[in-house]
Amino acid sequence: MNVAEVVGSTAAIGYGLAAIGPGIGVGLVFASYIQSTARQPEAARITQPFMWIGFAVVEVLALLGIAFGFIWQGTIP
């Protein structure tokens, strides 16, 4: 008798794990931007493109997780 059974794709678990890092990273990017604009409001426009670049570079890790989750889909038998 099976006490607990897990069926389906392991990619779901893998993506959950893969999203932790980028989640923290994106949080840090925006936290730093808010902090810097609070300290120096006139610098907001200068630092904004760099915030988006940083955000995009970090975010792509989570998106790679989505893409690779579909490419290397393993299933628990």
Add this chain to the structure above:
Amino acid sequence: MTGQTIVLAADVPFPPTVEDFFLPSIVPWGGDNVWLTKITLLVWLSVAILIVFFLWAYRNPQMVPTRRQWLAESIYGFVRNNIAVDMIGREGVRFAPYLATLFTFIFVMNLWSIIPFAQISPMSHIAFPIVLALISWVLFIYLGFRKHGIGYLKHALVPPAPWFILPILVPIEFFSNFIVRPFSLAVRLFANMFAGHMLLLVFTLGGFAMINSNVLLAPISVLSWAMTIALTFLDLAVIALQAYVFTVLTASYIQGSLAEEAH
């Protein structure tokens, strides 16, 4: 009659798969032919809309802009001033036409994912982002070689660092500048559109799947469809953001190639 479930849509296949992105062809209707699908149609429509809109807006330019001229000018002005000049500097004006084309094309292509009856973005097929990323990749490498000659390789690959660390740094720089850059540009745009479409599918079809399995789950189905509407607005933000990010990153790579001294 008891035990009969309300069938809103017969046999909704619940977990949406990658297959849902490969739509049947239009001519012949419903066939396997890939030459004219909704995706192809939407790409041609995007191109047509952009050409017609900008020609129409500039047909009879006035000193005091008319409303349509103002719209076209503010889009172009945004890319020119806030992306090209801010990122590249004064010589960035040269690249404003390319960047503006890139921005508007990606924006319109992405926008199809939330427009009723279209509701899928051609960008959710990786072929289209790959071509755009390759154009940007060739552009910044070409500009680098034209500006620095063969010295561009040193400019791009050899950072100012002590000699004994260079054997590690040079391969890393090569990998990140010439391989990861185009790859991440393409995958970022593709995966955002893919994930956005997938999310909307999960919440829409999930609502049907729940109401089909048990009528008592109907309130949760309604919640699921409400989430779909909320996520559509989130998708709108992602659409504009990805068009902006792709353009800004292209501009920053161009700036890197044109910079006088290394980094």
